[in-house]
Amino acid sequence: MLEISAGDTAWVLTSAALVLLMTPGLAFFYGGMVRAKGVLNMMMMSFISMGTIGVLWVLFGYSMAFGNSFGFEVGPTKPDGVTFFGLLGNPLDFAGLKGLMSGDAAVFTIPALAFVAFQACFAIIAVALVSGAIADRASFGGWTLFTILWGVLVYFPVAGWVFSFDGATGTDFHGGWIANWLGALDFAGGTAIHINAGISALALALVLGPRIGFGTKPMRPHNMTLTMLGAGLLWFGWFGFNAGSALGAGTLASVAWVNTLAATAAAMIGWLLVEKLRDGHPTSLGAASGVVAGLVAITPAAGSVNPVGAIIIGVLAGAVCAFAVGLKYKFGYDDSLDVVGVHFVGGMLGTLMIGFLADPEAPGAFGAAGLFYGGGFDQLWRQAVGAIAVTIYAFVVSYAIALLIKKTIGWRVSPADELSGIDLAEHSEAGYxxxxxxxxxxxxxxxxxxxxxxxxxxxxxxxx
Structure with missing residues (x-):
């Protein structure tokens, strides 16, 4: 076992706090984008995710993601001969976080509970991200039940596929199939969080249907000050999200930090350029959305590309997502706050660009080379398989969960409540x-x- 490092532990615990701050930041970001009569409900959808997922993670969620995986032996795809196809961590291995308070319980060079804390905040914000697609029309009870079912059936298993490496959380423990058998690179959650949440958001938007007046009445953000504040908090917290995923205070964390800065700055510029050329004026909403698009796209690639590659990913993410958010009008689905256009599209772009831009000299590439660095299509197909698998699994299960809730306790508030204001109807409060x-x-x-x-x-x- 590696010796626990006080410096690494301090950095990961600090990063966990930064990532937890991202969920209130998301509440501000989303809250400013809805109409005034729904701001509290929108923010509450983020906050309740901290409650439900925080409890589930301690009880069995961490174990489902990082316990010894159930699975089967299958022929290797990686050169190192990994043959185990891990599907789901044993929920009883660390149930109630038993056995993890010991000084011997470690993940690499940090205490196991520091890793538990860090990953808990990932799980919370992944769920909260989905809520933006169903703003202004979903009942709070329906959403709360969704956070529970989606966490258990979608996020916990997928997090294990992507983040659980063989032997990291227990001697001879098998991890997830994407990280180990497939060998796809996902530094901080392009698949597990952004593709996962983005495509699940599409499933919910399809089941719930559009808001009353969608496409015919203006539904402008009511408070761009809140949205800009939220974007700033997200960018601030994202340094913990990405650089913290190095699980140590060293070169890898430094590379991830700089790449996060570079890609996000470039994405904001890319989005604003599209707005200027297409619409004649750059907007504050475009700046905030560009920031988030860049953060999303660099998340999977933060450790495996160089800073120039990060800028390329950022510019592409800003421009592509600026166009992608308009697809909802073309295809008729009401993704209220552009979760699909930013998180699914941005997460997919960042994940696939690793296959082109992975630099073998980057510490998080572990020697893998993208197409532009002489690696051929080897890494690209691995990235594509991982991204497509998560997309299909998350969409199908999320759609089934959404239908179950619709047929049982119901999803939508009444038309009268939607028109008069969901804050008063669901919480008996007003934001202003x-x-x-x-x-x-x-x-x-x-x-x-x-x-x-x-x-x-x-x-x-x-x-x-």
């Missing part, structure tokens, strides 16, 4: 106290419309 303005003798007064207030204004002789 928009009190009318009154004037008395040219002095402005702001009053809350309660019966007592109205009576008081009559006494004062106030008039509108």
């Amino acid at each position: 106290d928009l009190s009318p303005v009154y004037y008395t003798n040219k002095v402005q007064r702001t009053l809350v419309l309660t019966k007592d207030d109205l009576a008081e204004t009559e006494k004062m002789g106030a008039s509108k």
Whole structure:
């Protein structure tokens, strides 16, 4: 066993806190993009994911992802002769995180519980990402049940496929098939998180149907200040997301950090250029969306490309996703906040670009070379198989979960509640106290419309 490093442990625990901050950041990002009458509900959909997934991860989720995998022997595809096709971690191996408080329980050079904490925050935000596709129309109860079922049936297994390496969490433990048997590279979750969440979002959007007035009435973001704040928090937290995935404070973390900066900056520029050339003006929503598109696309490639490759991925992600978000109008699905166009498309692009741009000198490439670095199509086909497999699995299971909820407790709020405001209908709260303005003798007064207030204004002789 490797000796536990205090520096690596401190970096991973700090990174876990940064990744956890991303979920409230996502709540701001999504919250500003919906209409004012749905901002609290939108933010609550992110926050409840922290509750349900946080508990499930401790009880058995971590074990389903990183326990000794059930699977079968099959011929190797990797040169190192890996033959085990791992499908699902044993949920009983680490149930309740038993046995992981010991000083001997480690993952590489960090305590096992530091790894548990880091991966828990990944699981939380993966679920929360899906919510943007069904804004303004999904019942809070339906969404809460979805977070539970999707975490257990979709995220936990797929996380094991991608992130669980043979022997990392237990002596002679088998990990997931994408990481070990297939040998696809996914540094921090292009498949497990972004393709997974993005295609699942499409499944939910199809089952729930569009918002009332979709395509005919304007549904503009109500508060771009919140959205820009959320984008900034996401970018800040994403350094923990990507650089923290090195699981150590060293060269690999440094490469991932710089690549995350470079790709995201380039993606914002790419998106704004598309807006300027296509629409005549760059927008703050475009800047925020470009930032997220770049973060998504570089996530799988952060450790396996060089900084120039990161810029190429970023520019492509910004431009491609800027066009992809318009596909919902062409095909008629209501992906409210562009989860499909940004996370699925961006995650797919970043995952596949590894097959072209993987630099064998990058520490996270582990010697793999992309097509442009003399590696031929070997890494590209591995990336494609992993991405397609996650796409099919996540879409089918997510669609089934969505149909189950629709047929049982129901998904959508009533048309009346959707039109009047989902915040009041689902939470009996309003995001803003928009009190009318009154004037008395040219002095402005702001009053809350309660019966007592109205009576008081009559006494004062106030008039509108």
